[in-house]
Amino acid sequence: TGHHWGYGKEDGPSSWYKNYPVAEGNRQSPIDIVPNEASRDRDLGPLMINYDHCTSINISNNGHSVVVEFNDSDDRSVIKGGPLDNPYRLKQFHFHWGGKGHEGSEHTVSGKGFASELHLVHWNAVKYKTYGEASTAPDGLAVLGIFLEGSITDFKGFNPKCLLPSSLHFWTYLGSLTTPPLHESVIWIVLKEPIEVSEKQLGMLRMLLFTEEEDNQKMRMENNFRPPQPLKGRRVRSSN
Numbered sequence: 001t002g003h004h005w006g007y008g009k010e011d012g013p014s015s016w017y018k019n020y021p022v023a024e025g026n027r028q029s030p031i032d033i034v035p036n037e038a039s040r041d042r043d044l045g046p047l048m049i050n051y052d053h054c055t056s057i058n059i060s061n062n063g064h065s066v067v068v069e070f071n072d073s074d075d076r077s078v079i080k081g082g083p084l085d086n087p088y089r090l091k092q093f094h095f096h097w098g099g100k101g102h103e104g105s106e107h108t109v110s111g112k113g114f115a116s117e118l119h120l121v122h123w124n125a126v127k128y129k130t131y132g133e134a135s136t137a138p139d140g141l142a143v144l145g146i147f148l149e150g151s152i153t154d155f156k157g158f159n160p161k162c163l164l165p166s167s168l169h170f171w172t173y174l175g176s177l178t179t180p181p182l183h184e185s186v187i188w189i190v191l192k193e194p195i196e197v198s199e200k201q202l203g204m205l206r207m208l209l210f211t212e213e214e215d216n217q218k219m220r221m222e223n224n225f226r227p228p229q230p231l232k233g234r235r236v237r238s239s240n
């Protein structure tokens with residue numbers, strides 16, 4: 001199924017274009033966000049996030065990240081408002097992280113990275129019948145990106161509701177999946193305020209192992225982040 005890809009020297013982000021030519025497309029993610037080049041857009045209403053009745057199904061290691069899947073058979077956990085014309089259903093969340101310090105997030109802010117980045121993945125169930133169909137449509141997915149930075153506080157478990165920072169101010173732009181198949185189907189919403197997690201929690205993410213399918217040797221899963229991609233004339237909007 002599909003081509004093997006990873007974050008190593010041979011199969012990492014700089015080689016993805018070979019099997020996924022869209023890697024060189026016009027709306028690739030992540031990007032470097034430059035706050036004072038973002039345009040404040042008064043038409044951007046507030047983000048409305050309702051995870052009150054979210055039901056997580058499982059937590060798994062898909063070989064590229066640790067993923068928590070949710071029941072998306074109805075609109076119990078949705079995000080709407082902001083740049084979105086419809087409610088988008090929560091499907092899963094996962095993380096990207098680095099081996100140390102301020103490397104590990106996918107988006108950067110004026111060139112500054114964070115220790116990790118949480119992606120809450122939602123799909124447009126109003127316009128599309130399945131997640132798979134939405135994942136290839138230009139307005140099919142909405143991913144909420146939240147920066148994690150190391151500090152002494154803990155975050156309590158994986159309930160996405162308590163993973164949100166106090167402020168829902170955000171940047172938004174049209175982009176793509178940050179991993180193969182790199183579909184240009186994501187409306188990105190990146191929160192300005194990072195959440196704080198403890199070094200212990202970050203250490204846990206860094207401890208996760210994944211297997212190399214072929215030679216089945218254990219490899220450390222870290223630095224599972226794609227570097228920022230060319231903006232190619234796209235506008236980044238900012239909530240007021």
Ligand SMILES: NS(=O)(=O)c1ccc2c(c1)[C@H]1CCC[C@H]1[C@@H](c1ccccc1Cl)N2
Nearest residue numbers: 119121132135143176177178179180181183
């Ligand atoms: N980092 S990210 O937030 O830009 C992101 C968000 C959603 C998805 C992906 C990456 C990729 C990575 C694993 C699965 C694949 C995709 C998907 C899942 C199931 C079926 C089809 C597809 Cl394309 N879902």
Ligand SMILES: [Zn+2]
Nearest residue numbers: 094096119178
């Ligand atoms: Zn991701």
